[in-house]
Amino acid sequence: xxxxxxxxxxxxxxxxxxxxxxxxxxxxxxxxxxxxxxxxxxxxxxxxxxxxxxxxxxxxxxxxxxxxxxxxxxxxxxxxxxxxxxxxxxxxxxxxxxxxxxxxxxxxxxxxxxxxxxxxxxxxxxxxxxxxxxxxxxxxxxxxxxxxxxxxxxxxxxxxxxxxxxxxxxxxxxxxxxxxxxxxxxxxxxxxxxxxxxxxxxxxxxxxxxxxxxxxxxxxxxxxxxxxxxxxxxxxxxxxxxxxxxxxxxxxxxxxxxxxxxxxxxxxxxxxxxxxxxxxxxxxxxxxxxxxxxxxxxxxxxxxxxxxxxxxxxxxxxxx
Amino acid sequence: xxxxxxxxxxxxxxxxxxxxxxxxxxxxxxxxxxxxxxxxxxxxxxxxxxxxxxxxxxxxxxxxxxxxxxxxxxxxxxxxxxxxxxxxxxxxxxxxxxxxxxxxxxxxxxxxxxxxxxxxxxxxxxxxxxxxxxxxxxxxxxxxxxxxxxxxxxxxxxxxxxxxxxxxxxxxxxxxxxxxxxxxxxxxxxxxxxxxxxxxxxxxxxxxxxxxxxxxxxxxxxxxxxxxxxxxxxxxxxxxxxxxxxxxxxxxxxxxxxxxxxxxxxxxxxxxxxxxxxxxxxxxxxxxxxxxxxxxxxxxxxxxxxxxxxxxxxxxxxxxxxxxxxxxxxxxxxxxxxxxxxxxxxxxxxxxxxxxxxxxxxxxxxxxxxxxxxxxxxxxxxxxxxxxxxxxxxxxxxxxxxxxxxxxxxxxxxxxxxxxxxxxxxxxxxxxxxxxxxxxxxxxxxxxxxxxxxxxxxxxxxxxxxxxxxxxxxxxxxxxxxxxxxxxxxxxxxxxxxxxxxxxxxxxxxxxxxxxxxxxxxxxxxxxxxxxxxxxxxxxxxxxxxxxxxxxxxxxxxxxxxxxxxxxxxxxxxxxxxxxxxxxxxxxxxxxxxxx
Numbered sequence: 001x002x003x004x005x006x007x008x009x010x011x012x013x014x015x016x017x018x019x020x021x022x023x024x025x026x027x028x029x030x031x032x033x034x035x036x037x038x039x040x041x042x043x044x045x046x047x048x049x050x051x052x053x054x055x056x057x058x059x060x061x062x063x064x065x066x067x068x069x070x071x072x073x074x075x076x077x078x079x080x081x082x083x084x085x086x087x088x089x090x091x092x093x094x095x096x097x098x099x100x101x102x103x104x105x106x107x108x109x110x111x112x113x114x115x116x117x118x119x120x121x122x123x124x125x126x127x128x129x130x131x132x133x134x135x136x137x138x139x140x141x142x143x144x145x146x147x148x149x150x151x152x153x154x155x156x157x158x159x160x161x162x163x164x165x166x167x168x169x170x171x172x173x174x175x176x177x178x179x180x181x182x183x184x185x186x187x188x189x190x191x192x193x194x195x196x197x198x199x200x201x202x203x204x205x206x207x208x209x210x211x212x213x214x215x216x217x218x219x220x221x222x223x224x225x226x227x228x229x230x231x232x233x234x235x236x237x238x239x240x241x242x243x244x245x246x247x248x249x250x251x252x253x254x255x256x257x258x259x260x261x262x263x264x265x266x267x268x269x270x271x272x273x274x275x276x277x278x279x280x281x282x283x284x285x286x287x288x289x290x291x292x293x294x295x296x297x298x299x300x301x302x303x304x305x306x307x308x309x310x311x312x313x314x315x316x317x318x319x320x
Numbered sequence: 321x322x323x324x325x326x327x328x329x330x331x332x333x334x335x336x337x338x339x340x341x342x343x344x345x346x347x348x349x350x351x352x353x354x355x356x357x358x359x360x361x362x363x364x365x366x367x368x369x370x371x372x373x374x375x376x377x378x379x380x381x382x383x384x385x386x387x388x389x390x391x392x393x394x395x396x397x398x399x400x401x402x403x404x405x406x407x408x409x410x411x412x413x414x415x416x417x418x419x420x421x422x423x424x425x426x427x428x429x430x431x432x433x434x435x436x437x438x439x440x441x442x443x444x445x446x447x448x449x450x451x452x453x454x455x456x457x458x459x460x461x462x463x464x465x466x467x468x469x470x471x472x473x474x475x476x477x478x479x480x481x482x483x484x485x486x487x488x489x490x491x492x493x494x495x496x497x498x499x500x501x502x503x504x505x506x507x508x509x510x511x512x513x514x515x516x517x518x519x520x521x522x523x524x525x526x527x528x529x530x531x532x533x534x535x536x537x538x539x540x541x542x543x544x545x546x547x548x549x550x551x552x553x554x555x556x557x558x559x560x561x562x563x564x565x566x567x568x569x570x571x572x573x574x575x576x577x578x579x580x581x582x583x584x585x586x587x588x589x590x591x592x593x594x595x596x597x598x599x600x601x602x603x604x605x606x607x608x609x610x611x612x613x614x615x616x617x618x619x620x621x622x623x624x625x626x627x628x629x630x631x632x633x634x635x636x637x638x639x640x641x642x643x644x645x646x647x648x649x650x651x652x653x654x655x656x657x658x659x660x661x662x663x664x665x666x667x668x669x670x671x672x673x674x675x676x677x678x679x680x681x682x683x684x685x686x687x688x689x690x691x692x693x694x695x696x697x698x699x700x701x702x703x704x705x706x707x708x709x710x711x712x713x714x715x716x717x718x719x720x721x722x723x724x725x726x727x728x729x730x731x732x733x734x735x736x737x738x739x740x741x742x743x744x745x746x747x748x749x750x751x752x753x754x755x756x757x758x759x760x761x762x763x764x765x766x767x768x769x770x771x772x773x774x775x776x777x778x779x780x781x782x783x784x785x786x787x788x789x790x791x792x793x794x795x796x797x798x799x800x801x802x803x804x805x806x807x808x809x810x811x812x813x814x815x816x817x818x819x820x821x822x823x824x825x826x827x828x829x830x831x832x833x834x835x836x837x838x839x840x841x842x843x844x845x846x847x848x849x850x851x852x853x854x855x856x857x858x859x860x861x862x863x864x865x866x867x868x869x870x871x872x873x874x875x876x877x878x879x880x881x882x883x884x885x886x887x888x889x890x891x892x893x894x895x896x897x898x899x900x901x902x903x904x905x906x907x908x909x910x911x912x913x914x915x916x
Contacts, residue, residue: 037792037835046834048482051474055546084389085577086547092577154613161616170613171383171606268609270579278387278578278608283788 001311005304012300017070019296020289024066027285035083035283056083069289079293080286082279089290092275098175100271103263104256106187107194108249115199116245119206123241124233126211135207138200150193150266157189171268190267194260198252202245209241216240239313246313250306251299258295359692359887362643366418366902369647371912373599374897378915380603381624382908385611387578391562391570392551393529394467394476399907400628402529406901407583407603407910408556409532412443412464412510415903416595417912420651420704420815421860423527424595427459427557429508432526438517438858443526445508450588452556454568455535459557461504463533468502468512469494470539471530475546480813483823484525487518496543517856520863524816527903533557559598559911561586581605583910599914618891619645623915625892625908632689635889639692645892649906651704652888653811654697655688657769657881662841663801665750665778670739672878677721678732678772681883687764693889696725697882700821701871704902706860707817710868717875727772736776745777752803755794758784762807765883769806780804795839798832808839809886815903817867818855825874826851842879 036053053059057068072078079089118138122131141149156162158169172186213219214237222232259273272291279287359365388404390396396405406414413423413432425431427449433442449459471478471485472494485491489501501513512522535555542550552571554562560583563574575581583603591598605627615634618626619642630638638646659666659675666672685694698716701708716722720731733744741747752773756766763784770782785794787807795805812820823829827843828851830836847870854866888906892898899912 034792037796046831048474048477049834052477052547055474082577085571086549086552087571087577091572095572095576095579151610151613155616161613161620170609170617265608266610266613268606268613270576270608274608275578281788 001308005308008304008307012297012304015300016293016296020070020073020293021066023289023292024062024069027283027288035285073293079290082287083284084282089286092287093272093290093294096270096272096275099173099269100257100259100264100273102176102183102187103190103194103260103269103271104253106191107198107256107260108253110191110195111199111202112249114195115202116206116242118199118203119245120210120233120238122203122207123210123214131207135204138203141196141200142204144197145262146193146197146260147262147266149196150190150263153189153193154266170266173267173269187269190263190269193266194256194263202248205248206238206241206245209244210237213237213241243310243314246306246309250302254299254302255295257298257302259291359648360639360643363639364644364647364898364900366647366649366900366906369417369899369912370897371417371597371899373597373914374916375914376599377601379623380600380896380910380913380915382603382605382627382910383609383614383618383624384605384607384627385609385614386628387607388575388581390551391575391581392476392548392554393532394470394478394534394548395551396529397479399905402901402904403627403907403910404562404581404583404605405529405532406558406904407560408554408558408562408586409529410449410557410594411529412445412526412531414527415815415901417899417901417903417909420903421706423524423815426595427464427531427533428526432523434519434523434858438519438856439514441512441514441519441523443510443512445510446593447508448590448593449533449557450590451533451535451538452561452586452588455538455555456588457535459533460507461510462507463535464510464531465498465502465504466536466539467530467532467534469497469499470534470543470548470550472496472499473543473548475543475548476550477547478530480525480528481530483829484521484528484813484819485530487514487516487522489513489515520858521816521818521855524814524819527814556586557589559586559589559591559594559596560584560603577607579607581607596911597914598911600910603910615891618893622893622895625896625898625913626890627908630889630891634891635689635693638889638891642891642894645894647890647892647898647900647906648692649888649890649900649902650695650885651702651902652886652905653809654700654702654882654886655684655765655807655809655884656697656700657883658795658805658808658839659878659880660801660803660841661877661879662843664803665746665748665752666803666840668739669877670735671746672881673721674732674735674739674776675772676878676881677724677728677735678776679881679883680727680768680772681725681881683726683768684765684883687761687768688884688886689761693887695885695887697885698722698725699871699875700825700880700882701817701868702812702820702885705812705815705817705820707864707868707871710864711871712868712875717872719875721878722875729775732776741777743777747777750803751779751781753801754780754782754804754806755790755802756782756784756805757787757790757807759787762787766806769804769881773804791839792835796836798830798836798841802839805839809884811905817863817871818851821867821870821874822851822855825879828852840880842874842877844873844877844879847873847877847879 036049036058081088118134122134125131154169157164157166159165160169167189168186174182176183219236222236259276261273261277264271264273276291386400388401389398390401393405393409410427412428414426415423427446429444429446445461470476471481473496488499490499503511539550542548542553553569562570563582563584564570565573611631614626615630618624619638659672681696685696688694699712701711736744754770756762770780773780794800794802795808810824823837825842827848830838850870854870857863857866890900890906895916897914897916899909900906901909
């Protein structure tokens with residue numbers, strides 16, 4: 001197992017280098033704004049633009065720029081500086097990370113608490129009214145874009161612009177350490193919105209997987225042995241059926257930690273997603289590179305954790 | 321260009337709402353023909369707002385969808401930046417909120433003295449203005465000289481120095497450090513020596529934030545870095561200052577990029593030296609979020625304003641339900657279709673006239689939001705700029721291709737024939753390259769312009785890209801030779817006709833290997849020479865007249881097809897006595913705004 005983890009980590013590092021290279025290349029090859037010209041503003045002479053380009057290191061050959069960037073990361077954990085605010089990218093990312101972590105982890109808890117039980121109940125009460133209602137509702141949430149759902153929830157339930165004043169609305173986020181209660185209440189709506197679609201997907205996926213599993217011979221054997229139905233479902237059925245969910249969970253957590261742009265934007269939560277979006281619109285390349293690298297890192301780590309979790313969940317899985 | 325880019329992109333947000341609303345805008349209205357402002361009753365304008373405090377004290381919450389570009393007074397250039405910079409810094413001259421024509425002395429004590437040969441500008445500095453902590457001392461002329469010097473420092477790439485301050489002695493060789501033409505002979509006197517008679521435009525440009533004092537002994541270590549870090553450690557001379565930590569660092573405390581900014585009172589500001597009432601105790605600025613949500617929060621909430629342009633849906637909501645909270649400001653820039661005057665079919669003046677005649681400018685403006693936020697543009701000077709009335713006012717010059725804003729195929733055909741196409745349609749081999757902005761309402765406007773070209777028989781290669789790319793990769797790059805840019809626009813840097821017409825239409829200003837803002841590559845020697853002569857004219861009225869003549873020549877040459885004079889919508893909470901700045905596209909002025 002240890003060897004397996006080390007190998008996966010090494011592949012992860014390679015993947016991060018490839019992701020960095022691709023981001024680096026895409027940003028320069030495809031038509032986008034020239035950061036030096038943007039920084040120079042209107043009517044700057046070629047001389048001034050050249051000086052800015054030099055100051056930002058954009059006049060060096062691409063390979064040199066990339067090498068310097070990678071060297072900065074691996075030797076000094078230096079992600080560079082924003083072209084606009086001159087702030088350190090590392091500090092900007094760490095400044096935003098708590099908000100994204102808060103949003104993601106809370107949403108994960110909500111969607112697991114909702115999606116998994118609903119999936120199980122729908123599977124074991126197949127074709128019942130409850131199953132149909134749950135899957136119908138799930139279909140609605142799967143189809144609802146997060147952005148739209150966020151706006152609707154604000155217009156309905158936000159304490160400032162909602163029709164029913166229930167939860168704090170957009171722009172109410174405060175850090176956990178600043179005020180834990182406000183932190184919690186400010187995130188209730190974003191958690192629910194972010195979790196809604198994923199909970200629905202998980203419920204539908206788990207239902208399908210569990211229905212299939214419950215047809216297996218070993219389930220019949222368990223029942224024949226006289227085990228209680230609850231034990232058959234949870235210990236033997238769900239444990240096996242949940243593998244696809246765990247796979248998905250790894251990817252979803254990784255992606256969201258890289259930034260839930262839409263939810264962060266609608267609720268004005270200053271997280272990684274918004275930082276990245278703003279950087280893209282400003283052609284602030286060091287920030288884009290830093291946030292993409294972070295997202296890739298989270299996805300790699302989450303997938304390694306998922307692979308390890310497989311071994312515990314499914315006795316048939318063994319790594320060598 | 322950059323100012324135009326940002327502000328016009330924000331203005332675009334306020335577009336695309338119901339066309340019915342546009343019709344309402346012209347029914348029951350208060351009209352000011354001079355300004356081009358035609359707004360429904362109950363809607364506020366910068367001219368109608370009181371400039372005294374309703375109440376002193378309190379905290380204003382300002383909600384921004386966008387972020388600041390630069391908060392360093394040597395770099396800031398956008399409407400949003402100006403909201404904060406003009407609350408924290410005092411340039412030599414400033415406009416009152418309801419004026420875009422006559423600046424008043426701010427850090428200066430009196431009007432600038434321009435020598436008879438227009439080659440020397442002398443300014444006397446006001447006594448008793450102090451820097452905020454940690455500098456604390458009185459501002460002197462040397463601080464203004466240093467502020468102007470740093471505009472030539474490559475680490476402070478100021479966007480407008482090459483345009484308005486290029487004639488200062490030694491400017492062409494300046495690389496940072498003292499510029500020979502900027503002198504402070506005594507503590508309260510600043511003298512600017514010029515190489516050519518450009519005193520008028522240099523004096524006018526002193527309303528820009530570059531002229532706000534910067535203490536050399538404090539800023540030098542930050543300016544030694546490239547890019548300069550002074551903005552992150554700046555000191556203030558205005559009523560407010562960015563909140564700073566114990567090490568006087570603004571970045572991360574009073575300004576967190578993409579998150580928030582906090583303006584607090586400057587303890588060293590002396591009200592007796594200033595014309596601003598500065599009613600508020602503090603301004604908390606929230607950055608980011610969805611503009612639709614922000615607009616609703618402002619309209620239905622309290623103590624808040626939306627800093628940047630509201631969405632079209634929120635303008636509509638404000639108009640229908642919260643009319644007294646809506647402000648409309650004229651003079652918020654313009655939009656026109658740039659036609660390549662130097663390359664391709666549109667070198668032929670009659671083809672340009674044919675296109676102007678064929679373009680449905682009313683449809684273009686409806687796409688942008690209709691009569692509440694636009695006027696049909698009939699020439700190139702725009703409302704509130706001196707010279708606008710002399711150049712034709714709202715109706716514009718009497719030429720047949722300008723007569724029918726909904727488009728006139730008969731007149732278009734006439735000019736096609738004059739251009740050498742007897743069938744009234746273009747039959748040449750050229751395929752026009754058309755590049756428009758893909759942000760709303762750019763696609764609709766570009767499509768209308770493209771259709772007008774096709775109706776005239778042109779074949780087109782039609783591309784939509786994001787606005788920054790449109791300017792920096794296509795329309796602003798000479799060698800690309802783009803034939804038609806349907807969604808370019810301009811906002812004057814200050815209330816002077818030269819600042820409105822010179823950069824986008826003077827052929828001598830075309831930059832072949834840098835960032836070019838003469839998107840149509842307009843380069844007519846007679847017009848260039850007239851501009852050179854008009855630049856030397858001194859006095860508001862004389863300049864207005866001289867530049868109005870140039871405006872008429874631009875129309876006669878149909879150098880572009882104008883379609884929209886923008887009016888900016890802004891919204892505030894019901895308990896906020898918001899005051900918008902006419903000179904800053906209607907954006908809220910923190911120095912005059914108060915709580916009720």
